[in-house]
Amino acid sequence: MSNDKYASIRLGNQMCFPLYACSKEIVRRYKPFLDELKLTYTQYIAMMVLWERKSVTVKELGEELLLDSGTLTPLLKKLEAKGYVVRERMKSDERNLCVKVTSDGEALQEKALEIPKQMKGCVTLDPEEASLLCSLLQKIMNGFEENKPR
Amino acid sequence: MSNDKYASIRLGNQMCFPLYACSKEIVRRYKPFLDELKLTYTQYIAMMVLWERKSVTVKELGEELLLDSGTLTPLLKKLEAKGYVVRERMKSDERNLCVKVTSDGEALQEKALEIPKQMKGCVTLDPEEASLLCSLLQKIMNGFEENKPR
DNA sequence: TACAATTAAATAGTACGCAATTAAATAGTA
DNA sequence: TACTATTTAATTGCGTACTATTTAATTGTA
Structure with a gap:
């Protein structure tokens, strides 16, 4: 191939893209249900x-x-508006919000x-x-946990 | 376990969550680079x-x-604003925009x-x-292609 | 007690994704 | 040729999600 130098940044040679695409596609398939x-x-x-x-x-x-309050706060307010949850500060430590x-x-x-069916x-x-797929994903996640920008 | 009835909708029993979480985490790790x-x-x-x-x-x-124009149009305009691409209608068929x-x-x-390194x-x-992970993801994607809401 | 450091949640700004609509060009057909 | 259908992309609007920053409460320490 003419530009082997760039093999590492070809879409088809990267693991992350199938992962990204597959994840999005699955979420899309969930949507109608x-x-x-x-x-x-x-x-x-979150409901699970x-x-x-x-x-x-x-x-x-x-x-x-693996979500932070910037994502969860508005999400939980919407779940509360739908009547699925209530949110209240904890008496013991008012910084904590209990859902x-x-x-x-x-x-x-x-x-x-019905959904998993x-x-x-x-x-x-x-x-x-x-289960093989899950264990591979788990291994990646464990690796992340070790070097920890979180 | 008391509520085995609900085993199928426990987060830990679903394949989609590790996939979703892992994909997001990898994208997050890319960000600083x-x-x-x-x-x-x-x-x-898109640049790849x-x-x-x-x-x-x-x-x-x-x-x-696997992205539509609603996502790509603004994205490509941003890439154009940064000077990385140009966008122009094709002479042969003016409906098509060439990047x-x-x-x-x-x-x-x-x-x-440097990024893959x-x-x-x-x-x-x-x-x-x-490569095992990739082939499993590929298999899921191929399955989607067959029953095709796309 | 007073002050700094830490922790938790909320907020603000940006990017992404989806659906529906519009506009323009081309292809097909009477 | 004229009309209709199809294709393609842009546009718009809306909701969701992520990052970084701010605010509020608590803890630790001088």
């Missing part, structure tokens, strides 16, 4: 944490989702059960491949 | 296509990057060569793992 719950993908993963933990501070939520699922929010969990037909990996 | 070239990540992948092809229509660029790299844009390629230290997969 999530629309029925009136949730964005980011709101959906809330369904599991019932009550969580913004900081804890951010640690779990709790409402009964409407809990009710949403039932509807959400609907997405299954969309992602064409068998279970072994999927 | 890309800042030196005054590029965002999306602008960077342009470095390789010298000249490309908006449509072709969008097909390669070409300028000499400043080409010069940027030299600087860009700098990122190497950041992503902790060995070559075999990386």
Whole structure:
């Protein structure tokens, strides 16, 4: 090839682009299903944490989702406006904001059960491949944790 | 576990979240390096296509990057404002807008060569793992192509 | 106590992504 | 030729998300 010198910055030779493209495409595929719950993908993963933990501070939520308050504050206000959560400062330390699922929010969990079923037909990996993919992604994330600009 | 019924919508049991988180984290790691070239990540992948092809229509660029004109038009205008590309209608068919790299844009390629080197230290997969990851992502993308809301 | 440092959330500014609409050019057809 | 349909990209508007900065509360320390 004439410009081998530049091989490292060809789109096709980089790992990051398939990752970036695939991630966006999957989020796009979620959209029609999530629309029925009136949730964005980011709101959906926040609700997943809330369904599991019932009550969580913004900081804890951010640690779990790798999002900061700049993303979460407006997102949680929208979830509150939809009636899925309530937000209140903690008495013990007023810096902390505690987010709790409402009964409407809990009710949403039932509807959400449909989503993984609907997405299954969309992602064409068998279970072994999927878990392999997850472990590779996990390894990348662990590597990040070690050298830590966070 | 008490609520196995909901296992499918627990964050930890879903493949999409590691993918989403990992993709975002990698883009974040690119930022300090890309800042030196005054590029965002999306602008960077657009420049990669342009470095390789010298000249490309908006449509072709969008097909390669999986982005539409709503994203590309403002992005390309910014690249033009920085002097990295020029945009001009094609004589043969005036509907098509052709994007070409300028000499400043080409010069940027030299600087860009540093980026994969700098990122190497950041992503902790060995070559075999990386190519395995790519092939799994490719398989997902191919599956999407088959059932085609695009 | 007073002051500095730390922590948490909110805010402001920018980029991105999507949907819907518009405009222009070309292709197809009566 | 005239008319319609299709294609392509630009534009607009809106919502989401990320970064950097600011504000408020708490903790640690002189």
